[in-house]
Amino acid sequence: MTIKGELSAKEDLVVEGQFEGTIDVAENTVTVGPQGQVKSEIRARQIVVHGSVNGKITAREKIDIRRTGNVTGDLQAAGVAIEDGAYFKGSIEILREGRAEAAPARPPMTPRAS
Amino acid sequence: MLARPGRSEAGTDPRSAPAPSFGLRWLWQYAQDIPRPCVLDCGPIRSATLAVLLGRSGRLYRGDLISPLKRPDLWDRTRKTPVFRTEALLAELPPVAPASLSIVFGWHLLDLLPREALAEVLLRIHKLMEPGGVLFCLLREPRLEKGADAEWELEGLTGLTRAREGAVAFPYPALSNREIDRLLPTGSVKTFLTRSGWREVLVVK
Numbered sequence: 001m002t003i004k005g006e007l008s009a010k011e012d013l014v015v016e017g018q019f020e021g022t023i024d025v026a027e028n029t030v031t032v033g034p035q036g037q038v039k040s041e042i043r044a045r046q047i048v049v050h051g052s053v054n055g056k057i058t059a060r061e062k063i064d065i066r067r068t069g070n071v072t073g074d075l076q077a078a079g080v081a082i083e084d085g086a087y088f089k090g091s092i093e094i095l096r097e098g099r100a101e102a103a104p105a106r107p108p109m110t111p112r113a114s
Numbered sequence: 115m116l117a118r119p120g121r122s123e124a125g126t127d128p129r130s131a132p133a134p135s136f137g138l139r140w141l142w143q144y145a146q147d148i149p150r151p152c153v154l155d156c157g158p159i160r161s162a163t164l165a166v167l168l169g170r171s172g173r174l175y176r177g178d179l180i181s182p183l184k185r186p187d188l189w190d191r192t193r194k195t196p197v198f199r200t201e202a203l204l205a206e207l208p209p210v211a212p213a214s215l216s217i218v219f220g221w222h223l224l225d226l227l228p229r230e231a232l233a234e235v236l237l238r239i240h241k242l243m244e245p246g247g248v249l250f251c252l253l254r255e256p257r258l259e260k261g262a263d264a265e266w267e268l269e270g271l272t273g274l275t276r277a278r279e280g281a282v283a284f285p286y287p288a289l290s291n292r293e294i295d296r297l298l299p300t301g302s303v304k305t306f307l308t309r310s311g312w313r314e315v316l317v318v319k
Binding site for chain 2: 088089090
């Protein structure tokens with residue numbers, strides 16, 4: 001069974017089946033369970049993925065892809081963690097306010113073939 | 115904090131001690147004027163590496179080109195001589211605009227690729243790199259016979275650790291810098307020798 005549509009809620013959400021559409025749980029946590037298969041854009045405060053997600057994922061706080069997770073898409077969040085063993089193909093953009101980590105002093109340019 | 119992987123059954127840690135990498139030091143100094151570089155990591159997921167790169171990147175792309183090399187479906191065995199499906203491997207790359215990447219971490223991908231696929235993969239990565247972009251990779255010395263299954267991770271921007279030493283024999287002869295240089299339309303190759311049997315090679319577009 002696949003559920004299609006737009007899903008919004010004001011409480012935490014756990015997806016254990018197949019879903020296609022958009023999920024908007026802006027102030028809460030979305031958990032995609034090990035059996036969950038989601039083809040959708042997800043927006044939430046925190047997102048935890050044990051199952052499969054195909055689509056853009058945006059979290060105000062953190063995205064956490066666990067070992068069994070399989071994600072294809074673009075991630076945008078203040079923090080992202082992906083466990084070793086998970087599958088992820090896509091891009092990650094960290095939402096931040098601070099500055100870049102200081103880099104060491106610049107060496108002479110123009111590398112030479114060796 | 116995620117659990118640290120790589121501990122053996124005996125409870126000892128098989129990872130090499132973190133060593134300062136001169137290649138990485140050069141890389142980050144070279145890229146210091148780019149406040150938020152676009153980075154592509156082509157290796158297996160290592161949470162430690164991810165944390166380091168996310169701290170420095172503007173946008174981090176991930177597409178593992180190394181793990182899929184074990185998949186039998188990457189070889190077309192319907193012909194007399196099996197043919198490597200290079201396009202199937204390259205499908206593991208995420209969508210990236212041409213000439214947009216500042217840094218690519220290729221790890222030891224080039225040592226694992228069938229030689230007939232080397233040029234196409236290298237050219238695809240080269241195409242995605244911006245002018246002045248850098249491909250960081252590790253190439254084995256000819257004397258190093260095993261380590262095809264080695265894995266690395268970053269401990270800080272310039273600390274390189276082998277998370278797995280690797281015991282599997284390399285499938286193809288060692289590559290020389292000249293071979294890499296010949297396959298590239300433009301750019302230069304810079305090499306840092308190490309005692310570990312791996313060269314740190316930086317290809318600058």
